[in-house]
Amino acid sequence: MDEAVLRTLVPGVLAVLVRRGADFATAEDAVQDALVEAVRVWPADPPRDPKGWLVTVAWRKFLDGARAAAARRRREETLDDEPAPGPVPAVDDTLWLYLLCTHPTLTPSSAVALTLRAVGGLTTRQIAQAYLVPEATMAQRISRAKRSVAGVRFDRPGDVATVLRVLYLVFNEGYTGDVDLAAEAIRLTRQLAAAIDHPEVAGLLALMLLHHARRAARIAPDGALVPLAEQDRGRWDTALIAEGIGILQAALARDRLGEFQAQAAIAALHADAPSAAETDWVQIVEWYDELLRLTDSPVVRLNRAVAVGEADGPCAGMAALAAVDDTLPRHTAVAAYLHERGGDLATAARLYAEAAQKAPNLAERDHLTRQAARLNTRRSR
Structure with missing residues (x-):
């Protein structure tokens, strides 16, 4: 079975x-x-x-x-009257169920857990293992979420944007335990795309596929992170890239641009480039400008600063970075990269070491520590 x-x-x-x-x-x-x-x-x-x-x-x-x-x-x-066994009417309630599981009364973490349990069919143990929390803790979280939506009825359209944000949260968890959350998020998003004709659903699916296509090249044999510029592009999944770009192009043709379509367009430009040196950074900056108009997100401003540094040089990148809140996660890592691009290796090494201490996970911390060590070695020669 x-x-x-x-x-x-x-x-x-x-x-x-x-x-x-x-x-x-x-x-x-x-x-x-x-x-x-x-x-x-x-x-x-x-x-x-x-x-x-x-x-x-x-x-x-x-x-x-x-x-x-x-x-x-x-x-x-x-x-008490049990319906007679027989074929079930072919009514697709998928969207309705997604909207229930991402009800605004729920916190993002509860919405994610309930979606994986009710829509994804995962067990409480699997979800707990994926999020590295005790099973009892996850069981309580799911129970609270179910109580929150008890009796909720939908008599008007819900917020599809909330559903998409929850699915993207699931996707970004990647892989832990025996549940591949990235693959699960793609499966659920495909299911949602089949239930609703919405360009942003297509945009999110395209974004997931384009990111997932690079998965095999992201981690070195020793477990170290491999930055995009250093990845072996021969290991990228060209079938997923082609599918993602096709879905994205169909969504963009509808002229109802949303944030996930814009993010997917940026991912598509990276996927299209034969090498890091041939990346169309000017167009990527233009897409980040579109994304800023849609979201005005500090994280988008941070990523845009990197793109500006690639398109117009490290000084322009630093000027763009100066307008970003310096308490933002990974701000220090971006500053280190731009200083290295500008030739200030001493400052870059110091900032890489500082960024390593702020890293959100072990893999990123190790990567940043290696970057600092690499520059210190170059300076000592």
């Missing part, structure tokens, strides 16, 4: 139960119980209609729970 295929059925099954009147938390538990039953039964007796089978079993699990709770007796009277 293919676990990945089984997980794709989860959103539709959960949505059917909720639309029938089950509260979200109890419905989600019933679906998980049905999945456990499927793992036990299907290898020997696979159903002809997997989704219909899951809906039937999950609904029975829900009713069993409702009957066992005295406080729900009145509600049980309206739910």
Whole structure:
């Protein structure tokens, strides 16, 4: 039995139960119980209609729970007629379920956890392992999230932008434990793109594909980070790049530019360049200008300063960096890079060492420490 295929059925099954009147938390538990039953039964007796089978079993699990709770007796009277087993109507509730899991009452971390659990079909243990927290902690987070959305109904369009931000948060977690969150985010975004015709959904999918295409070249055999300029482009996944660019071009043709389309355009320019030296930095700066008009994000200003330094020289890059809040994460690392480009190796080495102390993770800290050591070695010769 293919676990990945089984997980794709989860959103539709959960949505059917909720639309029938089950509260979200109890419905989600019933679906998980049905999945456990499927793992036990299907290898020997696979159903002809997997989704219909899951809906039937999950609904029975829900009713069993409702009957066992005295406080729900009145509600049980309206739910006691079990729908007859059979094909489930082909209604795609994916978008509705995404909007529920990214409800504005939830914190970003809770929305991510609930999306992975309810839409992605991951277990609490898998999610906890991916985020490097105890399983009990993640279970509490998911329980709080489910209580927050209990009884929520959507009678008007929700905020797709929030869904996209949550999926991008998942993607940026990358890979930890036995769950590849980058691949999972791509799978969920493909699912969302099939459910809604929206250029920003396409833009996010293109962005993910273009970044994921470089994954194999990002880490050296010894585990060290490999900067974009030093990556072996022969290891990039050209099929993913071609798919991402095709999706992006179709989205841009609709003339409804959004931040994920702009970010994807920048990624596409990097992917198109045969070498780092042939990168079209002037056009990248133009796309960063578009992105700033859309978001006015300090992080975008920081990245733009790097691009300006490549397009117009390190002095121009430093001038652009001067307008960015120097408390921003990675600001010191960018300053170090621009000073190195400008030939001030002593300042660059000092700033690399300082940036290493502020690094958000071990891999980045080791990379920055190596950069400082490299420059100090060059200066001592």
